[in-house]
Amino acid sequence: MRALYAVLALCAATVLFSLPARAEDPIDATRHIIEDQITAFLKDDAEAAYSFAAPGIKAMYPDKNTFFAMVKKSYEPVYHPGNYAFGRSRSIDDGTMIYHEVLISGRDGKDWTAIYQMMRQPDGGYKINGVQIVPNTESKGI
Secondary structure, eight states: OHHHHHHHHHHHHHHHHHSOOOOOOHHHHHHHHHHHHHHHHHTTOHHHHHHTBOHHHHHHSOSHHHHHHHHHHHOHHHHSEEEEEEEEEEEETTTTEEEEEEEEEETTSOEEEEEEEEEEOTTSOEEEEEEEEESOOOOOOO
16 A cells, blocks of 8 residues: 555656746846846856847857957946846837836946846847946836
């Protein structure tokens, strides 16, 4: 009898662990990508930061060092933010494109809004396809 219970328990465990995992919400998934890239910037990890860039960005900046230099020069609030928080998010075309508003307090004391454009890739994952940064933090919607 014990052997029968052991076999049934093993079968139940096999069924439970073989069920497909629930896909993460695209809004949450893309927020994590942005956070991971900001963390890479804060650690001066050019390779990790570059890994989150979409193919179009990589075509413009074909190596991690060129990309990193551009970010340092043109996106200082994103490169080394003081504090940041997510504002509004918007999904377009059933998640093909997702926009995130990121409110940033720069280390220089200025406030910024960064609008991240996240693009779904052929493998179903997302990459950062662009960032627009403006000097204010008032959420105006996207």
